[in-house]
Amino acid sequence: MKHVVQYSTGAGSAEVAWRVVEQHGADNVVLLTADTLREHEDNWRFARDVHDRLGCEWVVLADGRNPMQVGRDKRVVPNNRMAICSRVLKRELLRRYIEERFPPEETVIYLGYDWTEPERQDAAVPHWAPYRVESPLISPPYLAKQDLLELFRQRGIEPPWLYSQGFTHANCGGACVRGGQAQWELLLRVDRDLYLDWEREEEETRALLGKDVSILRDRAGGTVKPLTLTRFRKRLDSQPALFDADDWGACGCFMDDSPPVIKTP
Numbered sequence: 001m002k003h004v005v006q007y008s009t010g011a012g013s014a015e016v017a018w019r020v021v022e023q024h025g026a027d028n029v030v031l032l033t034a035d036t037l038r039e040h041e042d043n044w045r046f047a048r049d050v051h052d053r054l055g056c057e058w059v060v061l062a063d064g065r066n067p068m069q070v071g072r073d074k075r076v077v078p079n080n081r082m083a084i085c086s087r088v089l090k091r092e093l094l095r096r097y098i099e100e101r102f103p104p105e106e107t108v109i110y111l112g113y114d115w116t117e118p119e120r121q122d123a124a125v126p127h128w129a130p131y132r133v134e135s136p137l138i139s140p141p142y143l144a145k146q147d148l149l150e151l152f153r154q155r156g157i158e159p160p161w162l163y164s165q166g167f168t169h170a171n172c173g174g175a176c177v178r179g180g181q182a183q184w185e186l187l188l189r190v191d192r193d194l195y196l197d198w199e200r201e202e203e204e205t206r207a208l209l210g211k212d213v214s215i216l217r218d219r220a221g222g223t224v225k226p227l228t229l230t231r232f233r234k235r236l237d238s239q240p241a242l243f244d245a246d247d248w249g250a251c252g253c254f255m256d257d258s259p260p261v262i263k264t265p
Contacts, residue, residue, distance in 0.1 A: 001024070001028065001106055001107065001108060002028060002029075002030060002102055002106060002107050002108070003020050003024045003028055003030070003107075003108050003110065004029075004030045004032055004098060004102060004107060004108065004109050004110065005017045005020055005029060005030070005031050005110040006032055006109070006110065006112065007031035007032060007033045007047065007058070008033065008034075008112065008170075008171070009039055009043040009044060009047040009160070009170065010112075010160065010169060010171065011145070011149055011152060011159050011160065011170070012112040012114065012137060013112045014046070014047070014050045014152070015136075015137060015148055015152075016110050016111075016135075016136050016137060017050065017054060017056075017110075018054065019136045020110055020136065021054045021055075026054055026055040026056040027056070029054070029056040030056065030058075030059060031051065031054075031057065031058040031059065032059050032061065032094050032097065032098070033047065033060045033061065034060075034061050034062070034063075034090040034093050034094055035060055035061065035062040036066060036085065036089045036090070036172055037062065037064075038066050038172040038173050038175065039171075039172065039173060040160065040161065040162055040170065040173040040174065042161040042162070043160045043162070043170050045160075046157065046158070046159060049157045050152075050157060053155070053157070059097070061093050061097055063088060063089050063093055065088075065089070066085075066201075067085030067089065067172065068198070068201035068204070068205055070084055070085045070088050070089060071085065071205050072204070075208075075209060076209075076213070077206065077209070077214060077215060078177040078215070079177050079178070079213075079214070079215045079216075079217075080177070080178045080179075080249050080250055083177060083178050085177060098131070104130040104131045104132075105130075107131055108131075108132045108134055109131045109133045109134070110133075110134055110135070110136065111133060111134075111135045112135065113135040113137065113138060114135070114137035114138060114142075114143075115137060115139075115142045117138075120135075121133070121135045121138055145163075145168070149163055162174050165186070165190045166186055166190075167183070167186065168183075168248060173191070173194055174186070174187045174190070174191065174194070175187055175194060175195070175198050176249070178249050178250050179248060179249040180216070180244065180247030180249030181227075181232070181244040181245075181247040182243065182244065182245050182247050182249075183249055184215075184216060184229065184232060185232075185236060185243045185245075188233060195229070196233075198215075198229060199229040199230055199233060202214065202215060202228060202229050202230075203230060206228070212226050213226055214226040214227055214228045215228075215229060216228070216229065216232055219244070
């Protein structure tokens with residue numbers, strides 16, 4: 001059997017890889033990473049450190065576009081309601097590679113769902129059919145995020161920098177399009193240049209589409225309307241506390257119920 005781990009460069013998938021190698025041996029494990037061209041450089045350092053310790057095969061795939069470039073090609077601004085980037089740059093890319101190389105009857109696919117989300121594992125099973133799907137973090141030992149990060153420190157591997165800055169995930173350098181106001185406010189504080197880069201990308205996409213669409217939404221006043229990164233930044237620059245501190249969004253490229261199918265041209 002081949003044991004194929006979807007390896008995102010974050011702590012969750014790294015722990016999955018660690019457990020799978022311990023159980024099945026490095027020779028039987030393949031780590032698959034989809035590069036969005038937006039991951040933080042320290043994520044790659046962490047992923048390399050983990051891989052060096054595990055010693056299994058590691059394959060990095062790339063579509064060649066970043067999330068907003070995919071959005072422009074698909075004529076949308078990627079956001080939590082329409083995360084076209086995760087479908088194209090991750091799910092479809094990885095699924096295609098797996099189907100071309102790993103027979104279902106000889107392969108187990110591993111995802112990063114943890115003990116707080118068993119329903120997502122249940123939803124993933126029919127979508128990955130005929131492949132067998134497992135999520136080791138659903139089973140004991142049950143670890144909170146801080147416990148997981150400390151576990152890697154005990155192993156002599158420092159977790160990705162983004163976690164130390166308060167990010168709850170390590171996707172796309174802290175700028176996941178599925179994130180909410182709290183995530184983007186944090187990004188503006190800790191990496192203003194990256195925020196401004198995404199702001200320019202969003203404005204370019206809006207200009208191409210000729211529509212008032214955006215990554216974020218504004219719910220002030222009881223109505224929901226687009227909130228561009230430009231408007232959000234200007235608001236925060238003048239009133240730093242004027243944002244929804246509870247709105248972290250639903251970031252996670254494999255954290256939805258969309259079937260990971262391949263669409264042929």
